[in-house]
Amino acid sequence: MTKPLISVEALAKRYPKRGGGETTVFEDIWLPIHPGEFVCLIGHSGCGKTTILNVLAGLDRPTDGAVIVDGREISGPSLDRAVIFQGHSLLPWMTALENVAFAVSSRHPEWSREKVREHCRFYLNLVHLSGAEDKKPSELSGGMKQRVGIARALAIEPKMLLMDEPFSALDALTRGSLQDEVRRICTETRQTVFMITHDIDEAMLLADRIVLMTNGPQAKIAEVVENTLPPDRRPATMHKHPNYYPLRNHLLDFLVTRSKTFAQDIAGKPYDPRKVPVVRPVPAEALAAV
Template sequence: MQMAKFISIEGIARRYPGKGSASPTTIFEDLWLSLDRGEFGCVIGHSGCGKTTVLNILAGLEAPNEGTVIVDGQAVTGPSLDRAVIFQSHALLPWMTVIGNVSYAVSSRWPQWSRSEIRTHAQKFVRLVGLSGSENKRPSELSGGMKQRVGIARALSITPKILLMDEPFSALDALTRGTLQDEVRRICDETGQTSFMITHDVDEAIYLADKIFLMSNGPDAVVAEVVENPLPKQRSRVDLHRHADYYAVRNHIIDFLISRSKGFASSGAPHDPLHAPVVIPRAAAAQDDAALPSIGRSR
């Protein structure tokens, strides 16, 4: 018997009512995806396909019009500390300091802890995101990148069952972004953290994800493909581009975004929500890499 998936999004739909007599707008319908425990999934698609709405439904912040979401055998009916969210914006409490924002999350997770235990635990994650020395600053005294780092520390500090991320690194400078990608990847590898992230960065998805969900254009979007990342589980940023399968999977995703993401909703072709993941074999990979435009290819 097949084991149940740790995350199972089953046939969900999200529609918004039209104005007056106008028909409702269907963002997506009959959308399915799943992740095993400890997997890292990334969703890529053009703006308007409903990526953030899917994440909000998984977080319990929105309810689907149809379908259900199951996490660790339980249906999602609302927010939970088992599902931590890192938003695009920092979403900090402006009257609290850096350590106060992180400590507030920690105390919500472990209310029985002493003040000293809470602060020690919070300080560990403040240090992790490179904000040692800024513990007593308030959000108004921080740069945009620093604010987002506090949000990342706050989410990681409660050691959630699922880490949900909505383009969490997009506001950061390149050096900090890379450092935090490395840290999130290290934490997920060491702890077996199950993670689900939205990104527009193809290279970020290839570096972080085990599965990459490609969504067609909205409205009426679907999960068109599930790409199994062919790169080794243990991979590093330094030599990522040297791997034999790197450009093949990168070009496959870029080709989808440029050429194939428009056809699913408008074609009316049947879509199997239980379709097998797309696996890019080595032999086909070399052929695809040679045939596609050399977007971002080293010369």
């Protein structure tokens, strides 16, 4: 295994309570993320998923612990880490190309205007928006706006792409199409991605590893699930693979039951937050044949 590009080490976030004391949202989070890996974090609301992403982005500071990126502890936002939010976050007075160019010019202030525009057109074409370069956000559909946001994030060629449920506000057809596009692009470019989601099927489609968080407060990583579906999986056909239901049922069982009972389940048992269980769900008959 290659050296991790990102290393989350002993991360914790606490807030003061009214009247004294403090609430621990999560604690002792350890997570390595390797170059080219797509990692999804799943957990119920309140376990601190978005806070972890914001810490990775440099938009929030942890109470304890650190995030190491490429051998250096992060201390704030950086163009090495691009974020795609739930909303498109486009500047409404700029065209699609200008929105992407705004980011690219920040990354490469030494580039000529024409080189910036050529670079932007490449990434807009990558998300299938050729011909829409000169349209403003008000002239684009919701899915097209989100494509511009994806193009803008990819165009600065970050070391890490952070995604905060970027498809949650879209209709099912648009969401499925964009998920497929993101998977294709990230596979082709070997982009390192950290994404939070509530959608099990989305995680199964996109992620190489799925990190399961217990319920908050005092949330922890319960286990890491390796995606046992084939690398060439597609939304329309992945349910036909024999590993689909074992993987989906394992994730669903965690969200419905084990995320709530984790503390009781490990009572009196050793729990090392630096070495949480790694699970590879497969059909029972496959296990029996081993």
